[in-house]
Amino acid sequence: MTTPGIYEQHLDQTRANHTALSPLSYLERAAAVYPDYPSVVYGARRYTWGETYARCRQLASALAGHGVGRGDTVSIIAANIPELYEAHFGIPMLGAVLNAINTRLDAPIIAFILQHAEAKVLLVDPEFSSVVREALTQVDRPDLLVIDIVDPSFDGGDPVGSLTYDALLEAGDPDYHWSLPVDEWDAITLNYTSGTTGNPKGVVYHHRGAALNATSNILTWGMPQHSTYLWTLPMFHCNGWCFPWAMAANAGVSVCLRAVRAEPIYQAFRDEKVTHFCGAPIVLNMLANAPDELKDFDHEIKVMTAGAPPPAAVIENMESMGIEVTHVYGLTETYGPSVVCAWKDEWNDKGPEDRAALKVRQGVKYVALSGLMVADPETLEPVPSDGETMGEIFMQGNIVMKGYLKNPEATDKAFKGGWFASGDLGVMHPDGYIALKDRSKDIIISGGENISSVEIEDVLYKHPSVMEAAVVARPDDKWGETPCAFVELKPGKDATEAEMIAFCRDHMAHFKAPRTVVFGSLPKTSTGKIQKFVLRDQARAL
8 A cells, every 4th residue: 555645644625725616706805805896887777896796695595595506507598787797696606507598599499498408597688588488488397487687778578577687686685695616516607509410509617617717818818907898798608708707806897788889889988998898800890890980989998809810901900999909719618718819029010911910810728728739630649830731629628618418429529538629620830829720510600609500501401492502601801701501492493592591580590591692503522412612612702
């Protein structure tokens, strides 16, 4: 029997020297140290860290009173409003799991999520009450508690629940005694992907990863304490890239914004002195092309963008206004951003065009990511760092998901040889920075949202005139990418582009429908497989 070494003798983990990592501790600290500092702003509603902490404890207490506990799923569908921010803390305080639902989904997919996640409670923003009402008719969960969020600033929406969010909070205790998770590996949130072959997959995050990526955001971006962050990125998307928790660690201000339009964004820049915001390239493009009279802020602002690389001209326009662009890359499975185009001072001397070309690369691993490589997907042998040889991007570390909920086959497939297989294809440059080149899963990233080409193809095949269909990404200056459908019609049948697009919009979420439809025969291999790489070239040439 091996004798324990000197560092293994009476040096055990105890309550005194070991605590589970969780972003919930960030909120507790912000409220204790900065109780009177502003935390959340939404129009006329303004909260301090002390008030936000009390509201989150009330939420936890009230949900506990309705029987919610450890391992239960609490779903919410809402715009970027304070209630969704509070849900990121109040729900995990119980050991329950937050499921923030994509507000752009249609009723059948929302119903699938509620059923698959075994949701016990659903919080509903009035803006989405209509689609939720339809979804609930397709859900077999008779004990599901539905709660209406009341937002006086939103005109419209009919109640679908049995009580309101405000009434729920009134029944809660602002001094509710909560505790950190027993194990930092406990689930904290559940996020559904758009799905590549039908139903979406439920990605499970743990407290440890959420805490680490939240602090990694602050380090990566060099965020000063008490920064002011504008919510243009949806909080439902990878839990807002972990920024709800990052802003608690930062003890900063979250400025909530329901509608992502140029005028209210620039107004927030000016009136709230916003210092940081995140957004897909489409948001940057919108701001760059806004009327000049809106651009009247006089301080430096930083933006973090991801998805399809923004055009170099957009980056140049943003930086000419005093908005510094940081490009990141990640997936739902990696808590949002996990790779960053880390900037180097020596690049400052380059011209605007060269700087923009560097910034569109995806970059190097985040502080919280342990491993990043571009490798052969079969052998896991890293490709040469020549900027030309393509391979699959693999990741490893604490900010990789626990796995897919109730889907062991997909989980095992994703975790290959001790690495997470992203399904994205890229190259490794000589300086160690990666760049995406293609997506082996045929996922289209449009406006920061993942769209499955397979899902669109399934809808197109339902059209009575369609014989064959294939969908690929078409580059787009505004959206980054948009779905482009190639359709071969049945003999004797005809259809128009507008008809095909309308058909898709009638059968799926509107943002997933193709923007372009090209009619003609589809290129195939000798075995009859459609050659999508040929179609991608055609789409780029359109």
